[in-house]
Amino acid sequence: MSTLSNSTNIFWQECPIGKLDRQKLLNQRGCVVWITGLSGSGKSTLACSISRELHSREKLSYILDGDNLRHGLNKDLGFKPEDRTENIRRTGEVAKLFADAGLICAASLISPYIRDRDACRAMLPDKNFIEVFMNMPLDLCEARDPKGLYKLARAGKIKGFTGIDDPYEPPINCEIEIQQINGVCPAPTTMAGQVVSYLEEKGFLEYQ
Ligand SMILES: Nc1ncnc2c1ncn2[C@@H]1O[C@H](COP(=O)(O)OS(=O)(=O)O)[C@@H](OP(=O)(O)O)[C@H]1O
Numbered sequence: 001m002s003t004l005s006n007s008t009n010i011f012w013q014e015c016p017i018g019k020l021d022r023q024k025l026l027n028q029r030g031c032v033v034w035i036t037g038l039s040g041s042g043k044s045t046l047a048c049s050i051s052r053e054l055h056s057r058e059k060l061s062y063i064l065d066g067d068n069l070r071h072g073l074n075k076d077l078g079f080k081p082e083d084r085t086e087n088i089r090r091t092g093e094v095a096k097l098f099a100d101a102g103l104i105c106a107a108s109l110i111s112p113y114i115r116d117r118d119a120c121r122a123m124l125p126d127k128n129f130i131e132v133f134m135n136m137p138l139d140l141c142e143a144r145d146p147k148g149l150y151k152l153a154r155a156g157k158i159k160g161f162t163g164i165d166d167p168y169e170p171p172i173n174c175e176i177e178i179q180q181i182n183g184v185c186p187a188p189t190t191m192a193g194q195v196v197s198y199l200e201e202k203g204f205l206e207y208q
């Protein structure tokens with residue numbers, strides 16, 4: 001699938017109300033919190049916990065979850081490398097729109113390739129793309145196996161499963177890393193607290 005534009009003779013339409021107006025209305029700054037990691041590492045759990053915490057602080061957020069998007073927008077895509085790349089590109093474009101709407105958009109997808117995540121980062125002003133790496137060991141993810149997919153992958157019934165027979169490229173320079181402490185995974189609220197504190201510190205939770 002090509003990411004080159006096939007549209008010609010198109011023009012950018014300016015609108016009277018812009019991102020700054022919306023941010024002022026919402027008293028927050030739009031951004032993308034991009035959560036990457038292995039299947040079972042806790043991406044969706046973290047996104048939900050962030051969203052709950054932000055809601056309790058009266059901040060507007062929206063979750064783009066890989067699994068859910070594959071039921072609709074991305075239902076035509078599989079898991080071969082070019083499909084994953086297109087999955088991440090489309091999701092990055094949608095996340096960018098949510099950030100432009102003034103929301104704090106949490107995108108939780110495996111997004112296994114550095115190049116694809118960096119392409120999403122490049123769609124936004126750098127500080128508005130906050131990459132969160134769920135740095136959980138494969139052993140833990142596999143032991144959790146909430147959907148039984150690792151078991152199927154180990155049995156050879158799913159081919160090209162991330163971490164088993166398909167690559168995962170960990171971030172080199174992410175903004176936030178979530179990891180086990182003394183071999184124990186922090187509670188979801190603790191993980192979310194780490195992200196929300198970052199957002200607060202960087203001024204995303206207010207707009208003066
Ligand atoms: N081959 C293979 N590899 C990895 N994951 C697989 C695969 N087949 C199905 N699944 C299920 O799809 C979910 C991952 O979808 P994503 O859109 O996040 O994947 S990706 O970013 O395009 O790599 C993933 O959900 P999570 O467990 O929430 O990560 C799996 O449930």
Ligand SMILES: Nc1ncnc2c1ncn2[C@@H]1O[C@H](COP(=O)(O)OP(=O)(O)O)[C@@H](O)[C@H]1O
Pocket residue numbers: 037038039040041042043044045046108144146185186187188191
């Ligand atoms: N911080 C955590 N502590 C304990 N269990 C967790 C934690 N985060 C996630 N889990 C559990 O791990 C499993 C996988 O989490 P999930 O959020 O679905 O991962 P992913 O979206 O990366 O596939 C779920 O059963 C979930 O309840």
